[in-house]
Amino acid sequence: MNEIEKYVKPYDNNFTTMVPTNFVIKMRTCKIWQLIRFIMINIKMLIVVRKSH
Amino acid sequence: MARVVVLGGGVAGHTAATFAADWLGKEHEVVVVTPNSKWNWIPSNIWVGVGQMSKEEVTFDLAPVYQKAGITYKQAKAVSLNPEGNASSDKPFVTIEYTGQGKAGQSEDVTYDYLINATGPKLNFAATPGLGDANGLGEFTVSVCTADHADHAAHEFAKCIEKMKKGERQKFLIGTGHGMCTCQGAAFEYIFNIEHELRKAGVRDLADIQWISNESFLGDFGIGGLHMKRGGYAASSRLFAESLYSERGIKWLIGAHVNKVEKGKVSYELLDGSMGEETFDFSMLIPPFAGVGLKAYDKAGEDITATVFAPNGFMKVDAKYDAGAYENWKASDWPRTYQNPTYKNLFAAGIAFAPPHPISKPMSSPNGTQIFPTPPRTGMPSGIIGKAVAHSVCDLIKKGPDAHLHEASMAEMGAACVASAGKGLFDGTAAALTVYPVVPDFEKYPGLGRDLDYTFGEIGLAGHWIKHILHHMFIYKAKLNPGWTLIPE
Numbered sequence: 001m002n003e004i005e006k007y008v009k010p011y012d013n014n015f016t017t018m019v020p021t022n023f024v025i026k027m028r029t030c031k032i033w034q035l036i037r038f039i040m041i042n043i044k045m046l047i048v049v050r051k052s053h
Numbered sequence: 054m055a056r057v058v059v060l061g062g063g064v065a066g067h068t069a070a071t072f073a074a075d076w077l078g079k080e081h082e083v084v085v086v087t088p089n090s091k092w093n094w095i096p097s098n099i100w101v102g103v104g105q106m107s108k109e110e111v112t113f114d115l116a117p118v119y120q121k122a123g124i125t126y127k128q129a130k131a132v133s134l135n136p137e138g139n140a141s142s143d144k145p146f147v148t149i150e151y152t153g154q155g156k157a158g159q160s161e162d163v164t165y166d167y168l169i170n171a172t173g174p175k176l177n178f179a180a181t182p183g184l185g186d187a188n189g190l191g192e193f194t195v196s197v198c199t200a201d202h203a204d205h206a207a208h209e210f211a212k213c214i215e216k217m218k219k220g221e222r223q224k225f226l227i228g229t230g231h232g233m234c235t236c237q238g239a240a241f242e243y244i245f246n247i248e249h250e251l252r253k254a255g256v257r258d259l260a261d262i263q264w265i266s267n268e269s270f271l272g273d274f275g276i277g278g279l280h281m282k283r284g285g286y287a288a289s290s291r292l293f294a295e296s297l298y299s300e301r302g303i304k305w306l307i308g309a310h311v312n313k314v315e316k317g318k319v320s321y322e323l324l325d326g327s328m329g330e331e332t333f334d335f336s337m338l339i340p341p342f343a344g345v346g347l348k349a350y351d352k353a354g355e356d357i358t359a360t361v362f363a364p365n366g367f368m369k370v371d372a373k374y375d376a377g378a379y380e381n382w383k384a385s386d387w388p389r390t391y392q393n394p395t396y397k398n399l400f401a402a403g404i405a406f407a408p409p410h411p412i413s414k415p416m417s418s419p420n421g422t423q424i425f426p427t428p429p430r431t432g433m434p435s436g437i438i439g440k441a442v443a444h445s446v447c448d449l450i451k452k453g454p455d456a457h458l459h460e461a462s463m464a465e466m467g468a469a470c471v472a473s474a475g476k477g478l479f480d481g482t483a484a485a486l487t488v489y490p491v492v493p494d495f496e497k498y499p500g501l502g503r504d505l506d507y508t509f510g511e512i513g514l515a516g517h518w519i520k521h522i523l524h525h526m527f528i529y530k531a532k533l534n535p536g537w538t539l540i541p542e
Contacts, residue, residue, distance in 0.1 A: 007302035014299035018292050025300075028482050028513040038515035041485050045469045045519070048487045048507050049541045052437055052466035 065403025232310025
């Protein structure tokens with residue numbers, strides 16, 4: 001049973017929300033993909049930090 | 054020789070004091086007055102609060118760091134300001150009461166040429182009956198606002214896990230303990246760490262986890278929410294937050310003003326005016342913040358507290374305090390220099406400055422109870438403001454009273470926020486967010502109020518690694534280790 005089937009119940013207050021698919025959840029902990037995201041997020045954050053000073 | 058007195062040794066005060074000492078050199082004196090003997094990297098208190106870090110890992114002694122920086126350190130709390138001096142002297146001074154250094158309880162008048170008020174907040178537990186009292190945290194709930202509170206929370210949390218391992222079901226209630234709280238982000242991070250640790254301990258199925266907050270929608274975070282690009286859409290943080298809560302099986306209750314805390318139970322009022330109760334076995338509720346209660350007196354000894362401070366106890370600065378209703382709010386209402394309008398040698402930084410108004414839209418129940426988040430001024434904005442104020446003060450000392458003041462409006466700065474769940478390098482995830490600007494500017498960015506190119510968020514291991522790096526980097530910087538000035542706020 002995946003997380004969605006476990007917790008989302010019809011007409012509960014979480015029934016109308018966007019929930020991640022198993023692929024999205026898997027990618028969150030895929031080390032290669034996350035290394036790429038790590039670089040990208042750092043670049044974005046540095047730009048925001050630079051714009052803020 | 055000029056003397057700069059900095060009240061407070063948190064993110065804003067420590068940043069202001071250390072940069073001022075660095076820029077002014079030995080020709081001038083920088084004095085820090087803080088009741089604490091230790092510096093605390095508050096974002097990592099979340100990890101302390103679930104037993105994944107010790108409080109020693111998120112704190113360090115201030116005295117040796119200030120000695121290294123040539124800063125005069127007084128472990129004391131500020132009691133009152135005399136910005137015009139008194140009958141016997143025109144020199145402004147602050148009256149302090151020692152809390153340590155072998156002089157606890159003793160008072161002293163510390164004169165200043167410039168004063169930076171960066172006291173941070175008073176944790177106003179007394180605002181909600183049962184949440185605490187004038188002495189602080191009560192006995193029914195826990196807090197992660199200080200390292201000691203977080204350490205206590207970890208012990209209580211460990212007891213719950215023990216009960217669950219014996220088959221006992223437990224209910225966890227996390228969120229805000231009053232209708233006018235800020236720091237929803239800290240509670241948000243804590244609830245996901247609780248969920249993660251329960252999962253790790255193999256007892257998640259025996260846990261009911263409930264969020265309760267004063268936000269009118271999930272994902273408000275005290276900044277009126279935010280939008281980010283997702284799948285070709287500008288998606289609201291509400292979708293982002295609701296998705297995460299749903300995925301982790303956490304129920305939410307929003308628009309709630311907790312008006313009473315008892316053993317195992319909170320009473321609340323919702324925005325629609327209805328009343329309710331929620332039970333718990335373990336509860337971490339963030340208290341509302343207030344100013345630390347500094348008084349101010351003029352030369353004749355008359356009370357001028359209302360001139361220097363706003364009614365909530367935070368110091369008035371160059372903000373527009375008469376903006377009126379939400380519809381009239383503008384980004385330009387927010388302060389730029391943080392200079393007190395009456396006394397030009399007084400500045401405020403971090404939580405200590407009085408914001409012109411909230412960022413989230415004010416709301417109240419039909420009963421007249423105000424229920425909305427107050428504006429956050431912590432973390433990155435706090436550090437940036439502290440540095441800008443220190444820069445202004447140094448220029449005023451070195452270049453004279455006509456020196457240009459440095460500006461750091463929250464309506465023109467961004468903030469990065471990383472809310473991590475778990476502490477292991479490969480078994481946790483984090484929501485990494487940036488928002489630009491912190492205060493939405495609906496004139497510059499009509500509709501959403503923010504720049505979508507610089508406002509983004511995602512969940513994953515990458516954000517978790519960033520959280521680890523931030524922990525070590527900012528403690529390294531706060532200890533003034535080599536190259537500390539190169540690390541941005």
